[in-house]
Amino acid sequence: xxxxFDVIRRSWADVLLTGMTFTIKLTALAMLGGxxxxxLLALARLSGFRPLALLAxxxxxxxxAVPLVLVIFWFYFLxxxxxxxxxxxxxxxxxxxxxxxxxxxxLFQAAYYSEIMRGGIQAIPRGQLDAAQALGMRYWQCMGHVxxxxxLRNMLPVLxxxxxxxxxxxxxxxxxxxxxxxxxxARVAQRDGRLVEMYSFVAVVYFLMCCALxxxxxxxxxxxxxxx
Amino acid sequence: xxxxxxxxxxxxxxxDGVNTYWQMLLSGLGWTLATSLAGWAMALLLxxxxxxxxxxxxxxxxxxxxxxxxxxxxxxxxxxxxLWFFVVPELLPRAAGDWLKALPxxxxxxxxxxxxxFTSARVAVQVAAGIDALAGGQAQAALALGLTRGQAYRHVxxxxxxxxxLPPLTSEFLNIIKNSSVALTIGLVELTASARAIQEFxxxxxxxxTAATVLYVLVNLVVTAGMHAVERRxxxxxxxxxx
Numbered sequence: 001x002x003x004x005f006d007v008i009r010r011s012w013a014d015v016l017l018t019g020m021t022f023t024i025k026l027t028a029l030a031m032l033g034g035x036x037x038x039x040l041l042a043l044a045r046l047s048g049f050r051p052l053a054l055l056a057x058x059x060x061x062x063x064x065a066v067p068l069v070l071v072i073f074w075f076y077f078l079x080x081x082x083x084x085x086x087x088x089x090x091x092x093x094x095x096x097x098x099x100x101x102x103x104x105x106x107l108f109q110a111a112y113y114s115e116i117m118r119g120g121i122q123a124i125p126r127g128q129l130d131a132a133q134a135l136g137m138r139y140w141q142c143m144g145h146v147x148x149x150x151x152l153r154n155m156l157p158v159l160x161x162x163x164x165x166x167x168x169x170x171x172x173x174x175x176x177x178x179x180x181x182x183x184x185x186a187r188v189a190q191r192d193g194r195l196v197e198m199y200s201f202v203a204v205v206y207f208l209m210c211c212a213l214x215x216x217x218x219x220x221x222x223x224x225x226x227x228x
Numbered sequence: 229x230x231x232x233x234x235x236x237x238x239x240x241x242x243x244d245g246v247n248t249y250w251q252m253l254l255s256g257l258g259w260t261l262a263t264s265l266a267g268w269a270m271a272l273l274l275x276x277x278x279x280x281x282x283x284x285x286x287x288x289x290x291x292x293x294x295x296x297x298x299x300x301x302x303x304x305x306x307x308x309x310x311l312w313f314f315v316v317p318e319l320l321p322r323a324a325g326d327w328l329k330a331l332p333x334x335x336x337x338x339x340x341x342x343x344x345x346f347t348s349a350r351v352a353v354q355v356a357a358g359i360d361a362l363a364g365g366q367a368q369a370a371l372a373l374g375l376t377r378g379q380a381y382r383h384v385x386x387x388x389x390x391x392x393x394l395p396p397l398t399s400e401f402l403n404i405i406k407n408s409s410v411a412l413t414i415g416l417v418e419l420t421a422s423a424r425a426i427q428e429f430x431x432x433x434x435x436x437x438t439a440a441t442v443l444y445v446l447v448n449l450v451v452t453a454g455m456h457a458v459e460r461r462x463x464x465x466x467x468x469x470x471x
Binding site: 069169195200206210214 | 306311319406424440
């Protein structure tokens with residue numbers, strides 16, 4: 001078997017820069033959107049208005065029961081229809097791979113982030129809410145100024161761990177032939193017939209990045225425990 | 229924007245001329261279940277071994293087990309799937325690699341091996357956590373009774389730890405069922421791939437994916453109910469799990 005690791009040197013700019021930029025951009029935006037939407041979902045699940053709580057719970061449980069690949073296909077076909085319906089177009093709207101992927105991952109991850117945030121909100125002592133209300137704060141003020149900042153702070157390590165999962169899951173946009181890190185590497189691998197070299201390269205890069213990220217999360221957790 | 233709903237599509241014959249679309253979907257479900265169950269058996273066995281190794285007094289064993297977990301946790305499942313399918317056969321001696329690639333069910337075998345290793349790392353973390361959660365006195369008492377370390381694990385520690393980690397193991401089992409869909413990238417026609425094929429042949433996007441979603445949810449419910457029954461049967465008398 002002859003290996004040609006030179007293919008990595010020849011294509012690294014395309015694969016590592018363009019592909020990885022896409023992956024990181026998608027991860028970061030989906031995390032921001034997912035945490036925001038997930039927090040709203042968590043509040044909806046904890047709301048006293050039963051139909052809203054039920055609706056949010058159904059959404060979260062449905063998304064969590066289905067594989068991500070299936071959800072990617074769902075939204076890839078659903079988003080153009082919904083967009084057409086929203087703007088009253090006759091034909092499905094062409095949304096583009098990046099936006100389609102971003103919407104998918106935001107909506108998918110929101111279900112997972114919402115469960116984390118729900119745990120965080122439920123761990124806040126009841127007295128905090130009572131005190132905020134006694135100060136005359138309204139619901140959104142209590143949540144926005146007192147409960148959510150604390151919940152977010154307490155759940156930060158878990159949210160980051162989930163984001164590492166998201167970072168790995170973004171590789172699945174491969175099924176949409178999107179030029180993310182894996183997609184770009186696969187293109188070079190197939191073009192040059194260098195599957196072994198390119199896929200090993202992808203694995204090593206992911207491994208190093210995820211190890212570094214988990215080390216950061218672990219350190220964060222340790223300093224927080226020490227400061228408590 | 230109109231969409232032409234047609235649920236009768238599942239009764240129609242698929243392009244292969246033998247099976248209906250409904251049968252295609254069921255065959256996909258069969259592959260999903262077969263892959264998940266075989267992978268799960270492998271993950272439980274390997275995961276328990278590695279999990280136990282993480283709790284042993286030998287430092288080097290703990291380090292090896294820790295490295296194992298890090299390795300399989302820090303590479304995306306899709307990339308691991310590609311490594312097992314495209315890279316490993318090339319690294320093996322030529323004859324073995326050719327034999328692997330020529331297997332009639334190469335995607336199935338690869339998916340089982342890949343999911344087995346991937347999930348075993350997660351099982352190992354749960355098992356180790358379960359053993360760590362036991363009061364340290366359990367192990368000492370077992371050793372003081374004259375049990376060897378192996379006997380202590382087999383008769384005392386593992387039976388107790390398994391009961392503690394059953395709930396997280398249920399989630400892992402549900403995860404491996406969902407994760408098996410990643411095997412469509414190496415050509416395994418499991419449930420998600422079947423739904424996609426139906427959509428491509430018939431253009432009935434929503435019916436195809438709705439049917440697959442319903443099947444996944446049903447499998448989820450069955451597994452959850454089944455594991456609940458197991459949990460109830462295995463609950464230790466005198467704990468909160470048994471009343």
